Amino acid sequence: MDNLKYLLNKKIHLKITPEICFDGILTDIGDDIVVVFDGQRYVYIPLVHVHKIRLSRSDEEIGEPTGFLLSKQTESISYHTILTNAKMLFIEIHVLGNQSLYGYIIDVLNDYFVFYSPI
Structure with a gap:
């Protein structure tokens, strides 16, 4: 892009x-x-x-980006890289409209990932 x-x-x-x-x-x-x-x-x-x-x-003002950014670990980012770096971190995934899932990415494969939610 x-x-x-x-x-x-x-x-x-x-x-x-x-x-x-x-x-x-x-x-x-x-x-x-x-x-x-x-x-x-x-x-x-x-x-x-x-x-x-x-x-x-x-x-509307938006402050300067701070904190943890997963993508700075590699030169070129990709969807797979981001998901792999997010493994075992507590994350929020927006699924539909304003509905979200909270949990952990357990594993990332070629065409899907395994997500664990304590809910």
């Missing part, structure tokens, strides 16, 4: 579905994933879910 590199470290607006839009600072981009900082946390979004990316027109 070299054509999106000019958006790095800029405030962007992501449209994931017609109902779900997201504003934040684009901190990293790979061939199949984008990393956005929303002011409180890093959000890892697969590009197959993104419908539109543009510079944000919002006046």
Whole structure:
């Protein structure tokens, strides 16, 4: 996704579905994933879910990205790399609308991952 590199470290607006839009600072981009900082946390979004990316027109301030960023361990990030680095960390996965699952990624394979939730 070299054509999106000019958006790095800029405030962007992501449209994931017609109902779900997201504003934040684009901190990293790979061939199949984008990393956005929303002011409180890093959000890892697969590009197959993104419908539109543009510079944000919002006046709302978002603080500088701080804290732990999984992707800085490698030069080029990918969906598989992010999932592998997230193994055994307590994470939140958005599944549908505003519904989330909380738990741990136990294993990552070629076409699926094993997720354990204590709920």
